[in-house]
Amino acid sequence: MGINILSTGGYLPSLAVKNESFTKIIETNDEWIRTRTGICERRLSDGEPTWYMGAMAAKQAIERAGIDPAEIGLIIDSTITSDFITPSAACIVQREVGAVNATAFDLGAACSGFVYAVDTAHRFLLTDDNLKYVLIVANENLSYITNYSDRASCILFGDGAAAIIIERSDKLYTSWLGADGTGAKFLYAKSRYEGSPFGSGRPRVADDETDPQVTHRKLVQDGKEVYKFATKALPTAARNAADKIGLSTEDIDLFIPHQANIRIIETAAKNLGVSMDKFYVNIDKRGNTSSASIPIAFDEAVTNGRIKRGDKVCFVGFGAGLTLGSAIFEY
Ligand code: UT7
Numbered sequence: 001m002g003i004n005i006l007s008t009g010g011y012l013p014s015l016a017v018k019n020e021s022f023t024k025i026i027e028t029n030d031e032w033i034r035t036r037t038g039i040c041e042r043r044l045s046d047g048e049p050t051w052y053m054g055a056m057a058a059k060q061a062i063e064r065a066g067i068d069p070a071e072i073g074l075i076i077d078s079t080i081t082s083d084f085i086t087p088s089a090a091c092i093v094q095r096e097v098g099a100v101n102a103t104a105f106d107l108g109a110a111c112s113g114f115v116y117a118v119d120t121a122h123r124f125l126l127t128d129d130n131l132k133y134v135l136i137v138a139n140e141n142l143s144y145i146t147n148y149s150d151r152a153s154c155i156l157f158g159d160g161a162a163a164i165i166i167e168r169s170d171k172l173y174t175s176w177l178g179a180d181g182t183g184a185k186f187l188y189a190k191s192r193y194e195g196s197p198f199g200s201g202r203p204r205v206a207d208d209e210t211d212p213q214v215t216h217r218k219l220v221q222d223g224k225e226v227y228k229f230a231t232k233a234l235p236t237a238a239r240n241a242a243d244k245i246g247l248s249t250e251d252i253d254l255f256i257p258h259q260a261n262i263r264i265i266e267t268a269a270k271n272l273g274v275s276m277d278k279f280y281v282n283i284d285k286r287g288n289t290s291s292a293s294i295p296i297a298f299d300e301a302v303t304n305g306r307i308k309r310g311d312k313v314c315f316v317g318f319g320a321g322l323t324l325g326s327a328i329f330e331y
Contacts, residue, residue, distance in 0.1 A: 002173030003122055003166045003329055006067070006133070009060030010162040010299040011053045012286075015046040019155065026151040033155045038262025042158030042287030044143050049083045053161035054139030055096035057299075061135065061163040062097055069097050072165070073131040074124055075104040078113030078138040078291040080189075080320070081145060082106060093137055102135070110187070111258045111319025112177070113291030114138040118166075118315065118327045119175045125168040137163045138292040145189045147218035156260070157219075158287030162295030171330040172312065174247065176240035178233075183322035186225040190217045226322075230260060233318035234268035237326035241314070249274055249314075252328065254307055258317035259283040259293040268316075280306065290319065307331055 018041045019030040033039055045053070054077060062069055077090035084092075090104035109116040114136070121134040139161035148154045195201075234257055242249050249272050257265050262283055269276050280301050289296060294315050301307045309331055316326040 001126055002169050002171040003118070003125065004169035004171060005329070005331060006165045006167060007061045007064035008162065008164050008295070008299040008302050009057040009062070009064060010160070010296055011056035011060070012043045012160045012296070013045045013048050013053070015044050016041050017044050022155050025148055026154065028151050028155060036263070037156060038281070038283045039155065039287050040284045043160055045141050045159040050079055050081050050139045050141045051083055051089050051092040051096070053141070053159070054079070054089055054093050054137040054163065057139065057161040057163040058093050058097050058135055058137050061165050065133075065165040067133055067165065069099045070101050072099040072102045072133045072135050073128070074121065074134045075099060075102045076117040076121055076134065076136050077104070077106045078109070078117045078136070079106060079140055080108055080110050080113070080290060081141040089139060090137070097135070099135065109291070109319070109323045109325075110321055111260065111288070111290045111293065112317040112321070112323035112325045113319075114294045115315050115317045115325040115327050116177055116323070119177055119325065121166055122173060122175065125166070132167060134166050135163060136166065136295075137161065138295045140290045140292045142288070142290055145217065145219050147216065147220070152223050153219060153221045156288045158289045160286065160289045160292050160296050162292055162299045164295060164298070172245070173327070173329045174241050174245045175325070175327040176237055176244060177325040178237065178323070180322045183225070183229060186222045186229070186322065187219070187320040189219045227261070227264060229322055230264045230318050231267040231271065233322070233324040234264070234316050235271040237318070237324045238272060238314055238316045238328075241326040241328050247328065251312060252278065252314045253311040254301065255279045255314045255316060256294050256297050256301065258319065259286060259297060260288045
């Protein structure tokens with residue numbers, strides 16, 4: 001059993017921030033950012049909450065699919081930047097779109113989150129005959145957790161959201177998901193918990209390998225380690241998914257990779273032996289929007305006609321966790 005993607009939707013904040021703007025807050029320049037990352041500008045929230053961007057993208061996807069929101073049985077929201085610890089962003093999206101019969105939960109797998117969500121939805125569809133439509137939303141406000149005094153990371157991130165509506169079909173589908181928690185220390189942001197008023201104030205269990213001194217709750221990244229991981233993760237995930245059904249990566253019409261760094265995508269393409277024109281790239285305009293990056297690129301590629309019905313498409317992502325994953329399907 002495979003999936004059919006009925007429709008896509010997207011929401012990008014209108015605030016476009018060019019590389020030049022960063023020269024006012026950190027020591028950097030447009031040329032360094034462009035040549036090291038491929039990024040020229042990114043959209044940043046100008047007050048839009050995460051749930052709002054997700055709901056806007058979801059409404060567009062529902063409208064394009066032409067379905068009744070009451071027929072959506074499941075909403076999965078991929079985010080690492082929810083506005084609330086609880087309730088889930090998925091429940092707020094459910095309220096906003098009027099999907100009154102939907103189960104709703106959030107999924108956190110960082111930049112691989114959308115791929116994890118697609119595969120989770122596929123498994124729900126496989127096991128629940130009563131489930132007709134699934135709404136998958138990926139919405140990220142990375143500006144909530146970006147450290148704007150860290151010049152090596154703050155220039156990377158953007159905000160935005162995208163959504164898809166899927167149903168079961170007999171079209172081609174394969175996937176592969178992975179994780180490596182030993183790499184947690186390479187990319188993380190501390191959570192917001194303070195502890196009870198009754199403790200000694202000292203953690204009795206040592207913090208994990210991430211730096212316990214970091215209390216500012218912004219993203220900390222070892223760029224070089226993540227880079228090394230990413231260049232291997234993209235080809236590994238895509239190949240492992242394809243191998244499961246004896247598919248060659250050459251048979252794939254379009255790869256939609258996580259948009260983290262153009263050099264990572266180029267190296268991955270080379271390692272896979274696939275030409276760059278089969279990789280969809282929009283990092284120049286959008287930056288890295290974590291789990292929203294793949295669906296934002298997908299929505300764009302569908303809308304501008306780069307993807308046609310019948311094409312074999314590969315979503316492939318990697319990110320904090322560390323996590324990696326790929327889903328290959330016929331559009
Ligand atoms: O979705 C999340 C996944 N995250 C990623 O995929 C990030 C993966 N990593 C990367 O993309 C790259 O490692 C970065 C873009 C983050 C950094 O590029 P790099 O080529 O690894 O640079 P670097 O950190 O080794 O820094 C090289 C130099 C350093 O100066 P020195 O020590 O050689 O004098 C940095 O201080 O570039 C300097 N530098 C900058 N210079 C101007 C770092 N950031 C900047 C900056 N502007 N913004």
